[in-house]
Amino acid sequence: MSKKVQAIYLWWHKPVIDQELLQSLPNLKVIANSGVGMDHLDLKLVASFGVKMANAPRAVSSSTADTRMALLLASARRLVEGYHIAISSGMEYCEADFLGVEVTGATLGVTGMDRIGYKIALRAKAFEMNILYHNRTRRKEQEEQAVGTTYCEKVDSLLQQADFVMVVVSLTPQTHKLIGKRELELMKHTATLIKISRGAVIDQEALVTALQTGVIRAAALDVTYPEPRPRDHALLKLKNVIITPHLGIKTHKATYMITEEAVENLLATLNGLSIPIEVLPS
Amino acid sequence: MWYHKPVINEELLQSLPNLKIVASSGVGIDHLDLKLLSSYGVKLSNTPFIVSTDTADMGMALMLASSRRLVEGYQMAVSPDTEYFPADWLGDELSGATLGIVGMGTIGYKVAERAKAFEMKILYHNRNQRNKEEESAVGAIYCKKIDALLQQSDFVLLSVNLTPQTHKLIGKRELELMKPTATLINISRGLVVDQDALVEALQNKVIKAAALDVTYPEPLPRDHPLLKLKNVIITPHIGSATKKTRRLMMENMIESIQAGLTGLPIPNEVL
Numbered sequence: 001m002s003k004k005v006q007a008i009y010l011w012w013h014k015p016v017i018d019q020e021l022l023q024s025l026p027n028l029k030v031i032a033n034s035g036v037g038m039d040h041l042d043l044k045l046v047a048s049f050g051v052k053m054a055n056a057p058r059a060v061s062s063s064t065a066d067t068r069m070a071l072l073l074a075s076a077r078r079l080v081e082g083y084h085i086a087i088s089s090g091m092e093y094c095e096a097d098f099l100g101v102e103v104t105g106a107t108l109g110v111t112g113m114d115r116i117g118y119k120i121a122l123r124a125k126a127f128e129m130n131i132l133y134h135n136r137t138r139r140k141e142q143e144e145q146a147v148g149t150t151y152c153e154k155v156d157s158l159l160q161q162a163d164f165v166m167v168v169v170s171l172t173p174q175t176h177k178l179i180g181k182r183e184l185e186l187m188k189h190t191a192t193l194i195k196i197s198r199g200a201v202i203d204q205e206a207l208v209t210a211l212q213t214g215v216i217r218a219a220a221l222d223v224t225y226p227e228p229r230p231r232d233h234a235l236l237k238l239k240n241v242i243i244t245p246h247l248g249i250k251t252h253k254a255t256y257m258i259t260e261e262a263v264e265n266l267l268a269t270l271n272g273l274s275i276p277i278e279v280l281p282s
Numbered sequence: 283m284w285y286h287k288p289v290i291n292e293e294l295l296q297s298l299p300n301l302k303i304v305a306s307s308g309v310g311i312d313h314l315d316l317k318l319l320s321s322y323g324v325k326l327s328n329t330p331f332i333v334s335t336d337t338a339d340m341g342m343a344l345m346l347a348s349s350r351r352l353v354e355g356y357q358m359a360v361s362p363d364t365e366y367f368p369a370d371w372l373g374d375e376l377s378g379a380t381l382g383i384v385g386m387g388t389i390g391y392k393v394a395e396r397a398k399a400f401e402m403k404i405l406y407h408n409r410n411q412r413n414k415e416e417e418s419a420v421g422a423i424y425c426k427k428i429d430a431l432l433q434q435s436d437f438v439l440l441s442v443n444l445t446p447q448t449h450k451l452i453g454k455r456e457l458e459l460m461k462p463t464a465t466l467i468n469i470s471r472g473l474v475v476d477q478d479a480l481v482e483a484l485q486n487k488v489i490k491a492a493a494l495d496v497t498y499p500e501p502l503p504r505d506h507p508l509l510k511l512k513n514v515i516i517t518p519h520i521g522s523a524t525k526k527t528r529r530l531m532m533e534n535m536i537e538s539i540q541a542g543l544t545g546l547p548i549p550n551e552v553l
Contacts, residue, residue, distance in 0.1 A: 011369065062377040066400060070346035077343050077524070080356050082517040086501065087509045102524045104335035126399030127339065223359060236360040243359040245367040247350050251375045 003027055007266045009259075013040045022049045030054060030269035032262035054265035056258045063254035065119035067247045068194060071220035072164055075192050076103050080242050101163065101190065101217070104128050109162030111155060111178070112169040113139055120166065121147035132158045159186040167195045167202065177203045184210040189217065196222040196248050208234045211241060222247055285519075286313040295322045303542030305535040308522060309333050311552055312444035312471060326552045327538035329531045331388060333522040337441075338392035340521040341469045344493035345381075345397075345437055348465050349374045353515055374436075374463075377401035382435030384428065384451070385442030385470065386412055393439060394420040407431045432459040437467060444471035452476065457483040465491045469521050472498030481507045484514060495521050 002024050008015070008031045015021060017031060022045065030052045033041070046053055074080060077100040085098070108124045110117050113135040121131050131149040133139075138151050152158040159165060165187060169175045179193070180203040187193070193216055195202055210216050218240040235241055249258065268274065284307045288294060295301065295318065303325045306314065311328055319326055347353060350373040358364050358371075381397045383390045386408040394404050397420075404422040406412075411424045425431040428451075432438060438460060442448045452466070453476035460466070466489060468475055477498060483489050491513040500519050508514055522531070534550060541548045 062401065063375055066346065066376050067350060069400075070343075070350050070352055073339060073343035074347055074352055077340060077517075077520060079343055079347055079515075079517060080353060082520050083353050083515055086516040086518045089504050098518070098520065099523050099525050099528060100520065102336065102526045103339045123396075123399045126396045127342075128335075242352075242356055244352060244355040245359045245364075245371070247352065247355055247373065250372050251350070252372050253375045253378070255372060 006030070006270055007032065009262055009266065010034055017041055017046060019045065022046070022051065030266055032056070032265045034258050034262055052269050054262070054269070056261040056265070060249045060254055060258065061115045061119050063251050064116050064196065064248045065123055067222060067244075067249075068116075068120050068166055068168075068196065069123050070247070071194050071196075071222060071242060071244065072108075072166070072192070073103060075194065075218050075220040075242050076101050076106075076164070081239060101192075103164075106130070106163040107132060107161055108164045108166065109133070109152070109158040110149075110166045110168055111135075111158065112167070113149070114168065117168045118143070118147065120168070121149050129164075132162060134158045155183070156186055159183055160188070162191060163188065164192050164194060167193070169201060176200050179203065179207075181206040181210070184215055187216050189214055191216050193219040194221075195219070204235070208238070211235075211238050218242075220244075283307065290314060290319065292318065295319070295324065303327065303539055303548070305538045305542075306552075307531050307535060310444065310471060312473075316552070325542050325548055327535070327542070327548050327550045328552055329534045330550060332527055332530045332534060334388045334392055336524050336527045337389050337469055337521040338396060340495055340517075341389075341393045341439055341441065341467060342396050344467050344469070344495060344515060344517070345439065345465070346376065348467070348491050348493040348515055349376055349379075349437070354512070376437075379403070379436040380405060380434055381437045381439060382406070382425070382431040383422070384431065384438065384440050385448075386422070387441065387443070389469070390439075390441040391416070391420070393441060394422050402437075405431045405435060428456070429459055432456055433461070435464060436461065437465050439467040440470045440474050442470050442474060444473055448474050450474070450476045452480070454479040454483070457488055460489050462487060462489065464489050465493065468492070468494045468496055470496060472496045472500065477508070481511075484508075484511050491515075495519055 003026060005025045006027050006029045008028065010031060010033045028051050031046060032054045034056060043053060104127050107130040109132045110120060111134045113133045117133065124131055125147050131147065132152050133149050134152045134155045144151065167179060169178065178201050184206055207219060211219055220242040222244045223246060236243065283304060290304060301324050304319065306326065306328045309328055309330045314326065358367065377400055380403040383394055383404065383406040386406040390406065397404055404420060405425050406422045407425045407428045440452065442451065451474050457479055480492060484492060493515040495517045496519055497516065502508060508516065538548050538550055
């Protein structure tokens with residue numbers, strides 16, 4: 001059986017691609033990933049076996065951008081807290097001082113302006129938000145103007161001005177602990193941090209401390225798997241944190257489109273064509 | 283007055299002979315008897331436009347939270363019993379879906395502006411059709427009859443005033459016209475919906491879900507079925523509850539009060 005396997009379609013990081021598996025599948029030609037995140041894969045290892053890697057980024061962008069906005073709005077308006085108050089057995093009236101923060105007219109800072117970042121900017125623009133972005137490379141002027149964004153060469157400047165900071169970068173050795181104590185302290189104390197995908201782009205301990213001491217107002221995190229480890233209990237219990245179970249691409253439509261795109265990539269490789277979206281180890 | 287308190291009735295008005303003006307927070311005035319106030323020579327003001335963007339934002343927040351199952355998801359993510367996230371636990375996308383806006387006033391229009399950026403198709407029903415520029419700016423298509431809107435929409439958002447004409451605008455008949463995969467979002471007033479009919483529709487899967495910032499009464503009695511349904515998100519009337527807006531509302535109200543007391547023209551007077 002193992003000699004027949006030519007392609008693997010990864011769903012939620014399974015099967016685990018390690019030395020043992022790669023050795024047992026001599027005719028494996030291509031691995032297609034569902035979604036965008038690649039940090040669970042050893043790209044060099046895969047390449048060393050002569051196996052190609054493909055991603056499915058196009059399918060996820062609207063869905064992921066929508067999730068980010070959903071988290072931003074839910075956090076700003078304290079939707080989850082409000083829901084619990086509305087259905088709680090003790091509620092006789094809602095406190096008149098149960099207040100959130102405005103979204104319309106606020107400043108959104110996006111770290112990373114890829115396809116997803118761009119779609120987020122389109123949505124934020126409709127909320128009349130002031131949009132700042134930081135990216136490895138600056139986008140073209142027309143693109144910036146189309147969504148009304150302003151480039152921040154230094155991420156510090158973005159952190160100091162934004163009411164909502166959206167971390168869009170994927171995990172690489174360079175982005176490990178990109179947001180730590182220093183960055184959180186640069187943020188406004190009325191600001192909200194929004195992050196999709198746990199993973200060490202954010203220094204977890206520093207985040208918990210910042211949220212507990214009011215260094216920042218709130219956070220909304222879309223995590224890839226449940227985290228029952230003790231140090232995360234603090235994060236799970238904080239009132240000013242919303243955590244969601246990888247909503248990013250969890251829609252019927254996105255699931256379908258990701259699979260379509262992945263299959264396209266698999267077939268292209270097996271037919272000796274170049275992969276529409278190939279991932280190369282950098 | 284805040285949150286409809288104190289209640290303005292005959293008794294109160296008789297006991298306050300020198301009352302000149304009532305400044306009401308927010309835009310809704312359905313809780314006030316205009317004729318009664320006028321008969322006592324008392325003027326009335328509200329805060330109409332300040333609340334519009336926040337309320338529209340709330341409408342979008344509810345629509346997104348409902349379609350992506352955010353509240354359910356939160357409970358799953360923080361529960362100590364969760365071992366893994368099921369692969370078939372999915373929500374629905376906004377992009378490409380149809381939003382039907384019932385009541386295209388200031389708030390309804392702002393919702394349309396926002397929904398357009400999410401690549402939604404927009405239908406609207408209103409007493410009067412908006413002009414062509416306004417329609418094309420948000421890509422909204424007019425439905426003269428509400429039935430057509432109800433039959434085609436994946437999300438039905440209510441942003442009408444509460445008047446005798448809109449009281450129980452959405453009842454059993456209207457809910458049955460909606461798609462069984464549709465979601466009802468209410469940011470107007472609880473009484474615009476026949477609440478008992480809504481409960482039944484949600485229990486029998488006549489519609490898929492509801493997200494309500496307003497109910498009748500507020501709050502609901504603690505044993506009300508709406509509080510227990512899994513496919514309902516309720517928030518405690520926080521459509522305009524942001525620090526900045528509340529502050530601006532207060533400033534507006536004080537301006538109106540000062541004008542009322544000095545006999546000057548009242549900003550935001552309700553006639």
